[in-house]
Amino acid sequence: MPVSKLLRKELQHTADECIDCGKCMTLCRFLAESGSPVSIALKGLASDDDVDNLSIRSYDCSTCGLCSAVCPVAAQPERMFKELRNHAQANGLFKLEQHSPLLKYEKLGRRFPFKGEFIPDGCTTVFFPGCTLPAMHPDSTRITYKILKRNDPLMGLVLNCCSKPSKMLGLKSRHEERLSTLVHHLERKGVKKILTACPNCHVTFKEFNTKLEIVSIYRKLKYLNFTPVRPKLKEVTVHDPCVTRYETEMHKDVRALLKAVGVRVVEMKHNRTKTLCCGEGGATQFYNKIYAKNWSRKRITEAHRTGVPMVTYCAGCVNFLGYNYPTAHVLDILMVKRKGIPKPVAFPFNYLNRLILRFSAR
Structure with a gap:
């Protein structure tokens, strides 16, 4: 394929850049079993047929970016694997x-009854909690929105999806079309700023290069009177979601x-820029559960060594880790009185939570 x-x-x-030092391979099972980034890249450059095979193999990669974070020469192999996925979908290979x-x-997440928006006249800032936070943590989502409205009565709420899954899976054109439609709709409504609670939404909006100002809810809460x-x-x-590696x-x-x-x-040991993936990254669990579980085991092993519960700011990470280790969402810690850390919300209650929020959040 071309x-x-x-x-x-x-x-x-x-x-050109990878020096085959092996640092990324010691941390990533996918690379340990597939070969160093330079060996993969050279194979792809040698043959278009090999590119096709590599693009299919890229779905074993969590696209978490740890390889790029530990690289001493900025080879950034993560970008190669993401582009291999785009190649796979553009050519119908996977x-x-x-x-x-x-x-x-x-x-x-993009359709009624889960989709919804409350944008009053004169509103310039909206709260965009994403899909998973309202599903897994409806109380903290609702309370956060109330606090925002108390400080800004014209604060809007947008319940929609940023289409990160399509982007992550290599459906580049679909993702760009859907996100462009959403962004332009908000711009026409007079929105100037989006407050994001989901780190995936935050980075997705930022990478789209929109004129809208994208601000994390954690930055907003840090300076808010509540x-x-x-x-x-x-x-x-604290488990830092891998998508926030450079945030x-x-x-x-x-x-x-x-x-x-x-x-x-x-x-x-691994935090912030060098954080480990929870196992959900790249949607690898749908294709290679062994690799996904390997990441989860690494993360939970490090958490065990601290002897304390885990807190994160990604609802997806809570869902992926919380069944095997006490894991709380930071908004739950700040907004909701609880005696302990609950287990993640299971299907179909996660969908029910989204509906309840959709029809009660005004």
Whole structure:
């Protein structure tokens, strides 16, 4: 199949820059079993048929970016693997039947009755909680919105999907079309700023290069006048979602919010820029459960060593880790009085939570 200029550029960049030091391979099972980034890139440059095979193999990759984060020479192999997925979908090389639950979840998030918006006249800022936060943590989502409206009565709420799953799976054109439609709709409504609670939505909006100002809710809450609950937890360890790997201000804001309510943070070995994937990254669990579980096991092993519960700011990470290790969402810690850390919300109650929020959030 024809290889795009962008994919060839990424293959060449990795081939030119990777020094085969093995640092990424010691941390990533996918690379340990597939070969170093330079060996993969050279194979792709040697043959278009090999590019096709590599593009299918890229669905074993979590696209979490740890390889790029630990690379001493900025080879950035993560970009190569993402572009290989785009190649797979552009040329019909890899069917996404196994990923249909995720794509269906995205589709429902963009349609009634889950889709909804409350944008009053004169509104310039909207709260965009994403799909999974309202499903898994409806109380903290609702309370957060009330706090925002108390400080800004014209604050809007948009319940929609940023189409990150399509982007992650290589459906580049579909993602760009859907996100463009959403962004232009908000611009026509007079929206100037989006407050994001989901880190995936936050980074997706930022990478789209929209004129809208994209601000993390954790940055907003850090400087907002509100009274958080006094949590039962006194010590936690923070799991930084891999999508926030380079969102250094968000790392600081979350920890500052925890410190402000008297919660001490015990750091894991891999945190912030060098955080580990929870296992959900790249939707690898739909194609290679072994690799996904390997990431989860690594993350939970490090959490165990701290001896304290885990807190994160991605509802998807809570869902992926929370069944096997006590894991709370930071908004639950700040907004909701709880005696302990509940298990993640299971189907179909997650969908029910989204509907309840949709029809009660005004």
